Amino acid sequence: MSVIQKYVIKIGMPSLSIIAFIFIVMGGHASADVPYNPSLLIDDSTFTNSNTMAASTIQNFLNNMNSGIKNYSEVENCNPTTPKAPYPSNFNYYPHCGQTVSAATIIYDASQAYGINPQVLLATMEKEQSLVTDPSPTQGAINCAMGYESCGGGFNSFFAQVDNASWQFRTDIDLMNGQNWWGYTPSYYAQYLCGNASSLYSAGLYPGNTVTFANPGGHAKTVTLLSSATAALDCYTPYVGPYATTGYSGSYNFVLYMYEWFQYPSQIYIPNGNYNITGTGSGKSMDVIGGSSTDGTNIDLYDSNGSGAQQWTFTRDADGYYTIENTSSGKYLDVTNASTSAGARVQIWDGNNSCAQEWAIQAVGSNYMFVSACSGFALDAFGGRTTNGTPIQIYTKNFSSAQLWSLKSLNQAPIADGFYSLLTTTGTSMDITGGGTTNGSSMQIYSSNGSGAQQWQLFQQTNGLYELRNPQSGKYLDVVGGGTVSGTLTDIYDGKNSCAQQWAISKNTDGSYGLISSCSGLNLDVSGGNVSINGTSIDLWLGNGTNAQKWNLSKLTTVPNGLYSLITPAGNDLDIKGGGTTDGSPLQIFSSNGSGAQQWHIIQQGNGTYALLNPQSGRYLDVVGGGTNNGAHVDIYDNNNSCAQQWSIINNPDGSYSFTSSCSALKLDVSGGLIGNLGIPVDIWTSNGTNAQNWFLVP
Numbered sequence: 001m002s003v004i005q006k007y008v009i010k011i012g013m014p015s016l017s018i019i020a021f022i023f024i025v026m027g028g029h030a031s032a033d034v035p036y037n038p039s040l041l042i043d044d045s046t047f048t049n050s051n052t053m054a055a056s057t058i059q060n061f062l063n064n065m066n067s068g069i070k071n072y073s074e075v076e077n078c079n080p081t082t083p084k085a086p087y088p089s090n091f092n093y094y095p096h097c098g099q100t101v102s103a104a105t106i107i108y109d110a111s112q113a114y115g116i117n118p119q120v121l122l123a124t125m126e127k128e129q130s131l132v133t134d135p136s137p138t139q140g141a142i143n144c145a146m147g148y149e150s151c152g153g154g155f156n157s158f159f160a161q162v163d164n165a166s167w168q169f170r171t172d173i174d175l176m177n178g179q180n181w182w183g184y185t186p187s188y189y190a191q192y193l194c195g196n197a198s199s200l201y202s203a204g205l206y207p208g209n210t211v212t213f214a215n216p217g218g219h220a221k222t223v224t225l226l227s228s229a230t231a232a233l234d235c236y237t238p239y240v241g242p243y244a245t246t247g248y249s250g251s252y253n254f255v256l257y258m259y260e261w262f263q264y265p266s267q268i269y270i271p272n273g274n275y276n277i278t279g280t281g282s283g284k285s286m287d288v289i290g291g292s293s294t295d296g297t298n299i300d301l302y303d304s305n306g307s308g309a310q311q312w313t314f315t316r317d318a319d320g321y322y323t324i325e326n327t328s329s330g331k332y333l334d335v336t337n338a339s340t341s342a343g344a345r346v347q348i349w350d351g352n353n354s355c356a357q358e359w360a361i362q363a364v365g366s367n368y369m370f371v372s373a374c375s376g377f378a379l380d381a382f383g384g385r386t387t388n389g390t391p392i393q394i395y396t397k398n399f400s401s402a403q404l405w406s407l408k409s410l411n412q413a414p415i416a417d418g419f420y421s422l423l424t425t426t427g428t429s430m431d432i433t434g435g436g437t438t439n440g441s442s443m444q445i446y447s448s449n450g451s452g453a454q455q456w457q458l459f460q461q462t463n464g465l466y467e468l469r470n471p472q473s474g475k476y477l478d479v480v481g482g483g484t485v486s487g488t489l490t491d492i493y494d495g496k497n498s499c500a501q502q503w504a505i506s507k508n509t510d511g512s513y514g515l516i517s518s519c520s521g522l523n524l525d526v527s528g529g530n531v532s533i534n535g536t537s538i539d540l541w542l543g544n545g546t547n548a549q550k551w552n553l554s555k556l557t558t559v560p561n562g563l564y565s566l567i568t569p570a571g572n573d574l575d576i577k578g579g580g581t582t583d584g585s586p587l588q589i590f591s592s593n594g595s596g597a598q599q600w601h602i603i604q605q606g607n608g609t610y611a612l613l614n615p616q617s618g619r620y621l622d623v624v625g626g627g628t629n630n631g632a633h634v635d636i637y638d639n640n641n642s643c644a645q646q647w648s649i650i651n652n653p654d655g656s657y658s659f660t661s662s663c664s665a666l667k668l669d670v671s672g673g674l675i676g677n678l679g680i681p682v683d684i685w686t687s688n689g690t691n692a693q694n695w696f697l698v699p
Helices: 003-011 056-063 103-114 118-130 138-144 158-176 186-192 230-236 249-261
Strands: 074-077 100-102 211-215 219-225 273-279 283-288 297-303 310-318 322-326 333-334 344-349 359-364 367-372 376-382 392-395 407-408 418-423 429-432 441-444 456-460 465-469 475-479 488-491 503-507 513-517 523-526 538-541 552-555 561-569 572-576 589-590 600-604 610-614 617-623 634-637 647-651 657-661 667-670 682-685 696-698
Touching: 056 103, 056 118, 074 103, 074 158, 100 103, 103 118, 103 158, 118 158, 138 158, 138 538, 158 186, 158 230, 230 249, 297 344, 297 392, 322 359, 441 488, 441 538, 456 696, 465 503, 488 538, 589 600, 589 634, 589 682, 610 647, 634 682
Parallel strands: none
Antiparallel strands: 074 100, 211 219, 273 283, 273 310, 273 407, 283 297, 310 322, 322 333, 333 344, 359 367, 367 376, 367 407, 376 392, 418 429, 418 456, 418 552, 429 441, 456 465, 465 475, 475 488, 503 513, 513 523, 523 538, 561 572, 561 600, 561 696, 572 589, 600 610, 610 617, 617 634, 647 657, 657 667, 667 682
């Protein structure tokens, strides 16, 4: 069939032919913990996020699920001579037209062609034909993968099913929101698709409409549709509720699979505990007005002041949502009257276990968005204002700075920053395969050998999560593709400041530690539990308490070679004054700016000491004249292999380091202890245990 023929068939569809074949599920998927909200099956931004899984990630997912389509392949039956002709410019057409490709590639290509989340496609084909979990599906089931057109009308192949179902989702969303799509106009949706009442639903399926669904067996269900994606899913399968109340399990099972496999609606994991919440746009804290403890007190923005009115306790519920309790009042962050209207105020209220007090946390770059479980609307600073007293409300997700928040952890660090090896319970080490130093080098376990491939710098972020940097490569422990499903592999990658490289660390009762990916809440895991077998890959998996997820953090006695900034406890950097590059350029402390004047390559010497090379200048950290008296200044100078350029490094209990001159046993020191002042010279001084002699090594 040509591309043009396919367009004609699609445009000419009768109204009820779009309804998917309903796959009846009789068995026990029901779970009290499934966050099933028929008004909000999924939010629009997640539904249309086509970048959640790469083709390789989809393939790994199918492999780990032992899916019967993991080795299936088929021709992408589209016309390769017209690769983009009728498609809107913001979506890409299939890159493999006429080629035989894997099921995973077909799913991925369809997600890119229509801008639909591939996780949505996987959850849909599971609810329709169990193709993800059935190890031996029939060809008939494969040919009816998405239940599209009840598997007839010329759509009887895997590619045709995935392609057309993806196309249908995009068509419905765009038309119901007043956008033309592929020759259609919004009036077509209203007249022929799901824009009018039918025998199955009492009103047109549009976001904001209240609709009664005529489920089988007289189990009518009335809901208010809170997202276009929910309306599109109901248009595709117009039955609402679990099997026990509907006789069908379509929308319920869709939510079940999205939750169990992809941790939707709450993909982001942060440790339970106390935090400050700060607006990215304003720099001000979320605050209980007047520090009140009275039910109904509203929330606003206010200058950070460290008071209890600005401290919040996060607790993750079994369904992946968080409750957020004000630590001073004991009341919970609450949407007034559990409203689902944009602009509803946010307040504090006694705990009541309602959706008004449940929040999904979603990552947006290095910031967070808090999404109400009742409505799918985001926590928002009114009007994008940044002044004290700005009201906090819920509002349609728009990803503006008014809806982006940072978290500052107020919890005690479970482990000090520093350099470690990560050992399994049998003593094997977390290791970069082949000692690789390039992006994508895979992780494994291997016999401990002290090599750079087994050395990791742990440093805690402001939000309480940790990043693990390999000094040898300068790259970070990373979840491949930011994956959120069990079996996702790990590698090393350039710093991305994303959840894929942020880990919650918790101490187990036996003294070992668990590492949990912030993207998913899944644990860092030795594949198959083979903790003694060299070369076993390291992946993510649901927490299970086994030795495969227990890591002993062994503090290194030396500092690995690598590039670092030396930062005082006040947050200022060891800096070459004026960015100088000549012999004798003096040292000072200055605000962090990422310049070459603040970068130091620490190099182990054969005698157990270290040299600190500034790469920008090619010169070394040096005590002026090899001085041995208190107050001798520090500069940079050509390499001379003297004691003036050799330093012992001592690890302090707080994770900082002290640098001792080999000439005198005096320590690298901020003159006068003025670590919070800029431009203060750096000297050497008798050890005194003050912060003037403590330096944090930061990549």
